[in-house]
Each structure stands twice: as C-alpha cells, then as structure tokens.
Amino acid sequence: MRVALIHDYLIHQGGSENCVEALLEIFPQAPVYTSYFSAQTMPERWQRHDIRTSFLQKLPLGTKNYQSRLQYVLPLMPMAYESLDLREFDLVLSSSHAFAKGVLTRADTLHLSYIHTPTRYLWDLYQEYIWDYRGGWFKQALMPLALHYLRMWDFQAAQRPDTLIANSQHVARRIQSYYRRPALVIHPPVDVDYFRPVAHPQADYYLIASRWVPYKRGDLAIAACRQLGVRLVVVGDGPELKKLKQMAGPTIEFLPHQPRAKLRDLMANCKALIFPGEEDFGIMPVEAQACGRPVVAYGRGGALETVVPGITGLHFAHQTVESLIKALKASEQVEWDPAIIRAHSKQFARTEYQSAMKALIQEQWTRLSHRH
Numbered sequence: 430m431r432v433a434l435i436h437d438y439l440i441h442q443g444g445s446e447n448c449v450e451a452l453l454e455i456f457p458q459a460p461v462y463t464s465y466f467s468a469q470t471m472p473e474r475w476q477r478h479d480i481r482t483s484f485l486q487k488l489p490l491g492t493k494n495y496q497s498r499l500q501y502v503l504p505l506m507p508m509a510y511e512s513l514d515l516r517e518f519d520l521v522l523s524s525s526h527a528f529a530k531g532v533l534t535r536a537d538t539l540h541l542s543y544i545h546t547p548t549r550y551l552w553d554l555y556q557e558y559i560w561d562y563r564g565g566w567f568k569q570a571l572m573p574l575a576l577h578y579l580r581m582w583d584f585q586a587a588q589r590p591d592t593l594i595a596n597s598q599h600v601a602r603r604i605q606s607y608y609r610r611p612a613l614v615i616h617p618p619v620d621v622d623y624f625r626p627v628a629h630p631q632a633d634y635y636l637i638a639s640r641w642v643p644y645k646r647g648d649l650a651i652a653a654c655r656q657l658g659v660r661l662v663v664v665g666d667g668p669e670l671k672k673l674k675q676m677a678g679p680t681i682e683f684l685p686h687q688p689r690a691k692l693r694d695l696m697a698n699c700k701a702l703i704f705p706g707e708e709d710f711g712i713m714p715v716e717a718q719a720c721g722r723p724v725v726a727y728g729r730g731g732a733l734e735t736v737v738p739g740i741t742g743l744h745f746a747h748q749t750v751e752s753l754i755k756a757l758k759a760s761e762q763v764e765w766d767p768a769i770i771r772a773h774s775k776q777f778a779r780t781e782y783q784s785a786m787k788a789l790i791q792e793q794w795t796r797l798s799h800r801h
C-alpha cells in the first residue's frame with residue numbers, strides 16, 4: 430500500500446503528535462502532510478521525516494504565536510487541506526482535531542480518520558469562542574459568519590473518510606451528535622514504559638499539572654487543598670496562572686512547566702494526581718497510574734474510561750470544591766496498590782494502540798478490496 434499520514438499542524442509535541450509518531454513506526458516511509466510545520470518548535474527528530482506542507486507554510490505567520498494567529502487564516506483552512514495532492518496513495522490516515530479529516534482522496538483510496546475531538550470552536554465551544562473573541566467591531570461582526578461557513582464545511586468534511594475513529598467513548602458520542610456518524614474507539618498511545626513507579630514514594634503532596642486555562646479548573650484543586658490544609662504542587666504556565674496564585678495559601682507550591690523527567694518524578698512521588706477538568710481523553714491520568722499513583726478526577730469525559738473507582742482512583746461528581754474535598758478525604762481512607770494501578774495503565778500502551786490500528790487497517794483494507 431502507498432500510505433500517507435495527515436495531521437492538522439505540527440507546532441508543538443503533544444498527545445495528537447504522539448499518535449502520528451506511533452503510526453510512523455508502522456509506516457516509516459509514509460509522508461506526513463500538514464498545513465504548517467514549525468521546525469523551530471517541534472523536536473528535531475521530526476525533520477528526519479518527509480513533511481509536506483500546504484500553501485499556509487509560505488505565509489508570514491511566525492512560530493511563537495502561530496496558534497494565536499490561526500484566527501486570521503481560519504477561512505483558508507478548507508482550501509489548504511483540499512489543495513493537498515493525495516492522488517497517488519492507496520491508504521490515507523488522518524489525525525484530526527480540526528480540519529485534517531477534510532482532505533480529498535480518490536474514490537478507491539481507503540481513508541481512516543482518527544478524531545481527537547470534533548473541532549471545538551465550531552461546536553461545543555462556539556459560544557465561548559465568539560464571546561471571548563477580541564477584535565474591532567468589523568472583525569467581531571465577521572467572525573460568526575466565518576465560523577458558520579466553517580461549521581458547514583466541517584460537517585461535510587467529516588462525511589469524507591470511510592471510517593471515523595474516536596480516542597474515547599466520550600468523543601465518539603460527540604462525533605455522533607455533531608457529525609451524525611458512528612465512530613470506532615481506539616484509545617491514544619501513552620508511554621507507560623517511561624512513566625514507572627518508584628520503590629518508596631514520598632506521597633506527602635497532591636499534584637496537578639496543566640497549561641492553565643479556565644476549563645482545566647485548577648481553581649478547584651487549589652481551593653480544596655487550601656481548605657484541607659494539605660500540600661499541593663501546581664505545575665504549569667498559562668493565562669490563568671496569575672489568578673491561581675492569588676487564591677493560593679501557604680500549602681500551595683507553584684512550579685513552571687517541567688521537563689518530562691521531572692514531571693515523571695513528581696508523579697511517581699505524589700499522594701495522588703488531581704484531575705478536575707473535563708477532557709476528551711486525558712493522557713496525564715494514565716501517566717500517573719503508570720507511576721502507580723491514584724487519580725482523583727472529575728467524573729466526566731475521558732476520566733470515566735481511564736480511572737477505575739476504588740481501584741486506580743476516585744471520581745468526584747460535581748465540579749465544586751465541596752465535591753472534590755469529599756473525594757480527597759475518601760481517597761485518604763483507601764489502601765492503594767501501586768502494582769494494580771500500574772497494571773491497569775498498560776492497556777493504554779503505545780503497542781496496544783498500534784496493534785488496534787493495524788488490525789483495523791487490515792480489516793478495512795480487506796473489505797475495500799472485496800468491494801472493488
């Protein structure tokens with residue numbers, strides 16, 4: 430098979446880029462098509478791959494502020510992906526949290542699209558995006574029109590792949606709601622071999638780590654730990670950080686964004702990871718469990734699929750300080766078994782993701798061959 434991989438854009442290494450890298454291990458000769466590639470901000474190893482970009486690469490968008498400048502090129506996104514020439518390929522694998530699913534292929538090409546999330550600012554976060562948009566009156570008047578056009582295109586784009594794959598049951602339900610299509614579920618790869626337990630964890634602090642934006646709900650963890658008088662280590666940067674520091678007490682410690690090895694040490698030695706936001710999947714709770722540490726998570730979204738109550742952590746029912754405090758107190762009463770917690774995390778390993786993807790590709794390819 431002649432194989433091509435598609436990804437929205439390559440700016441920073443994250444969970445969706447890990448999915449693409451895992452596929453590149455299966456298809457090392459496959460080119461990666463993307464709207465924009467930032468060699469300065471992506472790990473150097475990406476430059477060893479055949480990266481093919483859209484015409485957006487030639488625009489003076491810069492690298493540091495690329496994602497903040499995306500709003501200026503949003504109307505061009507459909508054209509950027511539809512301009513990618515994929516006629517030579519038999520199999521196209523797209524990795525999409527925005528527009529990559531909308532590439533055009535031959536009628537006899539098999540296109541499987543891994544959906545990390547339906548495009549958030551076009552669907553469930555549309556109102557917030559409009560309300561929070563900063564611009565002159567003319568831009569504010571045009572933005573709803575542009576997003577309406579993009580939402581119609583996004584729906585049509587989601588009909589193009591032969592099969593949609595969701596990273597969680599939570600995302601599969603949203604795909605059904607917005608795109609009116611079923612999706613198979615294959616959980617994303619987590620590096621559970623890198624995140625490992627330590628022999629004697631300190632277990633004298635709770636941990637929370639993220640890029641601090643409002644929906645991550647770092648305020649809940651800080652308020653709960655401040656009221657309980659327990660130690661909390663807060664890792665990360667972001668626009669909410671100043672607000673979080675203002676509400677902290679003497680038991681709250683802040684650290685900037687940490688290198689991967691340091692974050693692993695913090696996870697392996699924490700009492701529990703607090704995960705108070707609603708995420709599509711949420712890789713960090715799985716990494717903490719790979720370290721043998723329990724997770725206290727808000728009982729919505731991907732955490733319902735990764736955290737087993739009473740075995741690998743606890744869920745709290747409401748995004749309130751009182752509900753989180755109740756869960757933290759309950760967590761203190763449980764004798765957590767690090768070996769059982771770690772064993773649970775292994776089902777989300779990179780090899781499991783690759784095996785599931787290979788099996789799906791083989792099944793779909795066989796079905797397509799019989800159809801033709």
